[in-house]
Amino acid sequence: MTTTLGVRAQQKEKTRRALIDAAFSQLSADKSFSSLSLREVSREAGIAPTSFYRHFSDMNELGLTMVDEAGLTLRQLMRQARERIASGGSVIQTSVATFMEFIENNSNVFRLLLRERSGTSAAFRSAVYRENQHFIAELSDYLCRANGTSLENARIEADALVTIVFNAGAEALDLDNEKRAELAIRTKKQLRLVAKGAMLLNRKS
Amino acid sequence: MTTTLGVRAQQKEKTRRALIDAAFSQLSADKSFSSLSLREVSREAGIAPTSFYRHFSDMNELGLTMVDEAGLTLRQLMRQARERIASGGSVIQTSVATFMEFIENNSNVFRLLLRERSGTSAAFRSAVYRENQHFIAELSDYLCRANGTSLENARIEADALVTIVFNAGAEALDLDNEKRAELAIRTKKQLRLVAKGAMLLNRKS
DNA sequence: AAAATCAGCGTACACTTGTAAGCTTAAATA
DNA sequence: TATTTAAGCTTACAAGTGTACGCTGATTTT
Numbered sequence: 001m002t003t004t005l006g007v008r009a010q011q012k013e014k015t016r017r018a019l020i021d022a023a024f025s026q027l028s029a030d031k032s033f034s035s036l037s038l039r040e041v042s043r044e045a046g047i048a049p050t051s052f053y054r055h056f057s058d059m060n061e062l063g064l065t066m067v068d069e070a071g072l073t074l075r076q077l078m079r080q081a082r083e084r085i086a087s088g089g090s091v092i093q094t095s096v097a098t099f100m101e102f103i104e105n106n107s108n109v110f111r112l113l114l115r116e117r118s119g120t121s122a123a124f125r126s127a128v129y130r131e132n133q134h135f136i137a138e139l140s141d142y143l144c145r146a147n148g149t150s151l152e153n154a155r156i157e158a159d160a161l162v163t164i165v166f167n168a169g170a171e172a173l174d175l176d177n178e179k180r181a182e183l184a185i186r187t188k189k190q191l192r193l194v195a196k197g198a199m200l201l202n203r204k205s
Numbered sequence: 206m207t208t209t210l211g212v213r214a215q216q217k218e219k220t221r222r223a224l225i226d227a228a229f230s231q232l233s234a235d236k237s238f239s240s241l242s243l244r245e246v247s248r249e250a251g252i253a254p255t256s257f258y259r260h261f262s263d264m265n266e267l268g269l270t271m272v273d274e275a276g277l278t279l280r281q282l283m284r285q286a287r288e289r290i291a292s293g294g295s296v297i298q299t300s301v302a303t304f305m306e307f308i309e310n311n312s313n314v315f316r317l318l319l320r321e322r323s324g325t326s327a328a329f330r331s332a333v334y335r336e337n338q339h340f341i342a343e344l345s346d347y348l349c350r351a352n353g354t355s356l357e358n359a360r361i362e363a364d365a366l367v368t369i370v371f372n373a374g375a376e377a378l379d380l381d382n383e384k385r386a387e388l389a390i391r392t393k394k395q396l397r398l399v400a401k402g403a404m405l406l407n408r409k410s
Numbered sequence: 411a412a413a414a415t416c417a418g419c420g421t422a423c424a425c426t427t428g429t430a431a432g433c434t435t436a437a438a439t440a
Numbered sequence: 441t442a443t444t445t446a447a448g449c450t451t452a453c454a455a456g457t458g459t460a461c462g463c464t465g466a467t468t469t470t
Contacts (some may be wrong), residue, residue, distance in 0.1 A: 008467050012417065032325050034240065037457065050459070051418045059458095111323070118319045118375055120237050125379060160395040163372045164365060170323055174330060190365040190399075197402030213437050217447070242427060255429070256448045264428095 016055045018045040020069070023062060027108040029173070032115050033063050064127055067116060070109045071131030077102050078138060091146075092191045096165065096184055103169045114170050136162050149202050157198040164190050221260045223250040225274070228267060232313040234378070237320050238268050269332055272321060275314045276336035282307050283343060296351075297396045301370065301389055308374045319375050341367050354407050362403040369395050 005013065022044035026036055038059050039049045056062045081098040085091055103110050113131065116124040139158040144151055168187040172180050210218065227249035231241055243264050247254045261267045286303040290296055308315050318336065321329040344363040349356055373392040377385050 006468070008415095008417080011467095015417080029327070030325050032239070034237070035325065038459090039457065047417090048419050049457095050420085050461095053459080054417050114323045115320075118316070118323070118378075120235050120240065122234070122379070129379075156391055156394050157398065159391070160369060160398060163369055163395075167368045167372065173323075174327070174334075186361055186364070189361050190368075193362065193365060193399050193402035193406065194395075195402070196405050197398035197400070200401050200405055201398065211438070213445095213447080216437095220447080243429090244427065252447090253449050254427095255431095255450085258429080259447055 012055070015045065015047060015051075018047075019052065019055055019062065020066060021045075023066060024108060024112075027111060029107075029111070033066070033112060034119065060121060060123065063116070063121070064123060066112060067124060067127045067131070070113050071127075071134065073106060073109055074102070074113070074131065075134060075138075078135065082142070092188050092195070096168075096188050096191070099165055099169055100172060100180065100184055103172050107173060110169060111173065114166075114173075132162065132166075147199070147202070149198065153198065153202060157194060160194050161191055164194065217260070220250065220252060220256075223252075224257065224260055224267065225271060226250075228271060229313060229317075232316060234312075234316070238271070238317060239320075239324065265326060265328065268321070268326070269328060271317060272329060272332045272336070275318050276332075276339065278311060278314055279307070279318070279336065280339060280343075283340065287347075297393050297400070301373075301393055301396070304370055304374055305377060305385065305389055308377050312378060315374060316378065319371075319378075337367065337371075352404070352407070354403070358403065358407055362399060365399050366396055369399065 019041060023033070023036060023041050026040065026044060027033060036059065038052050041059075041062070042049045042052045056065070077098060081095055084094045084098070113128050117128040117132075119125060136155065136158045139162060140151065140154040143149055143154040143158055147154075149157070164187060168183055172183055175183060224246060228238070228241060228246050231245065231249060232238060241264065243257050244254045246264075246267070247257045261270070282303060286300055289299045289303070318333050322333040322337075324330060341360065341363045344367060345356065345359040348354055348359040348363055352359075354362070369392060373388055377388055380388060
C-alpha cells in the first residue's frame with residue numbers, strides 16, 4: 001500500500017532528500033563523513049542549521065541512512081551482475097568488471113562504506129558489516145548451487161572472494177585508468193586462485 | 206655513528222616522544238587520528254598548544270611519523286614470526302597467530318594503519334600503502350624461495366594472503382575472544398585455499 | 411471556520427579549534 | 441664570560457561548531 005502524501009509531507013521528504021544528497025555530494029577523497037558538519041550539510045541543502053533536526057536527530061542518524069542507501073545501491077549492482085552472468089558471461093570477469101564500474105561511477109558511495117567499515121562509530125561499523133554479510137550470503141548461495149559445494153565451505157570461499165574484490169576496489173580509488181586495468185587483471189587472477197583452491201579442497205572431502 | 210645529545214636536545218626528544226605517545230594513547234575504537242586535535246594532544250603531553258609547533262609543523266606531520274612507527278612495529282612482528290617458522294612452526298598457523306596477537310596487544314596501532322589506509326589524506330594513504338608493499342615483498346620472497354614459484358606469481362599470491370590476513374585483523378577488532386578464535390580458524394582455511402590454488406596453477410604453467 | 415500541527419527561520423550562547431606575536435629562561439656557542 | 445639560540449609559555453583572536461529557545465505561517469485536522 002502506497003499512501004499518498006500530503007503537500008506538507010512531500011515537501012518534508014524533498015528536504016530530507018536534499019540533506020542526504022548534500023551529504024553525499026560533499027564526500028570526496030579529501031573529506032570523510034566524520035569531517036562533515038551539520039552546518040555545512042544544512043547550508044548545502046539550503047536550510048537553516050537548526051532545521052536539520054526536523055529530519056534527523058543527529059549527524060549519526062543521517063550517516064546510518066546513507067550507509068543503508070549505499071548498501072542498497074551495491075546490492076542492486078550485484079543483481080545486474082548476476083543478470084549478465086546468467087546470460088552467458090564469465091563469473092569472475094563479469095563480477096570484477098561490474099564492481100570496478102561501480103567504483104568509478106559511485107566512488108563517494110563506495111568510500112563511505114570503505115571508511116565507515118573501520119570508522120569510529122560501532123553502529124556504522126556493524127551497519128557496513130551487515131551489508132557485507134548480505135553480499136557474502138548471496139554469493140555463497142550462488143557458489144553452492146553452481147558448484148555443489150557445502151554451504152559451509154561456500155561461505156568461506158565467498159568471504160575470501162568478497163574480501164579480495166572489496167580490497168581491490170579500495171585500491172582502485174587512488175589509481176588512474178591504466179593502473180586500474182592492471183589491478184583488475186591481478187584481482188581476477190587472485191579470484192581464480194581462490195576458486196581453484198576451493199575446487200581442489202572440495203574434491204578431497 | 207651515534208651523536209651524543211646535549212641536555213637540550215635530549216629534553217626536546219623527550220617531549221617529542223611525549224607528543225607521539227599522547228597521540229597514540231588517545232586513539233581508540235571511538236577516536237580516530239583525524240578526530241584528534243592539536244590542543245588535545247598537547248594537553249595530554251603536558252605542553253602548551255603553541256609549543257606543539259616546535260616539534261611538528263602540523264598534525265599531519267605527527268600522523269605520518271606515527272604511521273611510520275606503526276609500520277616498523279608491524280615489520281618487527283613479522284621478523285618474530287619468521288623466526289618461529291624457521292624453528293619448525295607451520296607457516297599459516299604461526300603467521301595468523303602472530304598477527305592476531307599483534308592486534309590484541311597493539312590494537313590502536315593497527316587501527317591507525319587500518320583507518321588511514323582509506324583516510325582523507327593522500328600522504329597517509331600512500332604511507333600505509335608503502336608499508337603494505339613492504340609486507341607483501343617480504344612474503345613474496347619467502348614464497349619464491351620456499352615453493353620455487355615465479356616471482357610474479359608469488360607476488361599475486363602474497364598480495365591475496367596479506368589482503369585476507371589484514372582484513373581478518375580488521376574484523377577481529379570488534380570481536381570477543383571466542384569469536385576471534387572462530388575467525389582465526391576461518392582465516393587459516395582461506396589462506397590454505399589460496400595456497401592450494403597457487404600450487405595448482407603453478408604446476409600447470 | 412477555528413484550532414492544532416509542525417517545517418523552517420533567526421538569534422543567541424558556550425565551546426573548541428588552529429595559530430599569530432612576543433616574552434622568558436636555560437642551554438649552547440663564541 | 442658574554443652572546444646567541446630555541447623550547448616552552450601566556451595572551452589573544454577569528455572562525456567554526458552543536459544546539460536551545462521561541463517565532464512565523466502554511467497545511468492539516470477538527
